[in-house]
Amino acid sequence: MAQQEDLDELARRRGFFWPSYEIYGGVGGLYDLGPNGTSVKNRIIQLWRDHFIRSSEYPMVEIETPMVTPYEVLEASGHVESFTDPLTICPKCHRVYRADQLAESQLGVKTEGMTIEQLNELYSKETVKCEACGTRLETVQSFNLLFQTWIGPFNSERAFLRPETAQGIFTAFKRTFETARRKLPLGVAQVGRVARNEISPRQSLIRMREFTIMEFEFFFDPEDANALPKKVADTEVRIKLSSGQLYVGTLGDALKKGYVANAWMAYFIHQTLGFMNALGFSTAEVLFLEKGEKERAHYSSQTFDVMVPTKGWGDIEVAGIAYRTDYDLRHHSQKSGEDLSVSVALPQPYARTVVRAKVDRAAIGKRFGERSKEVIDAINQLAASGMPQGRIVLNLSFGSVELDEGIVKFEEVSERVTTRKFYPHVVEPSFGADRLLYAVIDHSITEREGRKILSLPAALAPYDVAVFPLIDDESMKAKALSLVSMLKSSGFYVFYDDDGTIGRRYARVDEIGVPWAITVDDRSIKGEGVTIRDRDSWQQWRVADDQVLSVLGRLRSGEKLYQMDLPRER
């Protein structure tokens, strides 16, 4: 793949990224970002924050939680189980099988919940064969993508590095929700590093063992049917359904036809498309790919991968939009014992009649002693299922018990119901910052007269503007340097260079994607302004000294040089 190597070569040479720990031979799946790569990535993150948090029409907050995650958190989330596959590999034909499933189908034994050791024992005692070539399979190994570690000395508490930032958001939900004054919907965002111990990391920045995720969990009331804003309903998208059908049409229609699970999913598809547009991808280049049931993560009931084309690696996934339902909050509630459900006021409170048990606790205590709690629980349970008729008989762990009339009385009570309790549902858009960095660079590389140009969107360039004296001349340098400090104090990232010839300097900044270059020439010395060059067209205009700031400001907000009615230079 020549294109891919081209990009890697440019990335190394110009300080975007390179393999980590190179002086020790490198480690697969770990990459350093160089100065330019770091700048561009930071700007991608900045743009993401602007788009999804700062400009959000709905409440959206950002938090930060640790990478180190206790064992039980990822156990509750299902990752301990779902990220570990017991695998067996045929020594002869190298086919790989899920060891538990293969044994279950061939030996008819239940393997659910078996450890790797138990499976290994099973494989050494019984004969399990490769389904393709018949070779006996003898060993089982575990592939868990979670990076394991320990908290504290003496290996006391097992822990993992998080595979997603989402679990920190779920485990902090109660406090975050409280801070947001208990209102739904609520988006909680997090940008952070995650680690996955990939079996076989490849493809440059696309599959790494440690990377940055930008994601948010958008919590909403599943019964609060929100109407799709018109601008969202009218948005044209390309969706490839899990059935294989390609749908090209509006989000409103996709929702009506049931292609998209709910209005919030549709809304965030729209928002995601807008973000991808800002990164330079046209709507026609962005494909929302629905994942089939078996391809989805364990927590998801609908997932769209966001795919963009690259020259080096074909279509790559840069984001996922998953409908996680109430899976995570529900499981964390069960596991932790903390109630993570929320209550909302009903618009129309209503009355209902319930059965209440009035218990003579003193009598219960005398008769049942330390078993009293079980008895009382059983009585309440009985009451919950309606008014008991006839004799009161309870089936308890220590036998059947009949209660006397006097010890408990049931009565119907009218009760006002003013709230509804539920686990918020969650839509999770999750972006891979490093994959986006790769995709943006790939997308931006063009060639002109044998030179490489990185046509990054201006908002993503590592520098806003370059400043050059045309030649190595003291007065030109002095003027250029004072321009540099003026621009810096006005908030621009400025690249200054007075080395070599002007053409070489233009070529250098073209390669790192600097959108504009200001050159100080002999006319500038006479007070006749400076030239400003456009990276992509190589055209130049002359700008008066006192116009430089405003021209750059207009450029930054999206205006083009040729629209500004400036004198053309060359």
Added chain:
RNA sequence: GCGGCCAUCGUCUAGCCUGGUCGAGGACGGCAGCCUUCCAAGCUGUUGACCCGGGUUCAAAUCCCGGUGGCCGCACCA
């Protein structure tokens, strides 16, 4: 994890098969200088590499073994 191919200055590469002539050559880049008034110009100088560890040999960039890493395929994974 498996199989095939591969690993030399920052980058691209010559050399390896047939061990010594390699104190590892070139190009581009970088740096310093000269020259230069708008697109990698020219000249001079300079910087800088045999992936790591063993072995064979008088002698290893070169042959052998192991490791690490990369690419491709299979498999796995989101």
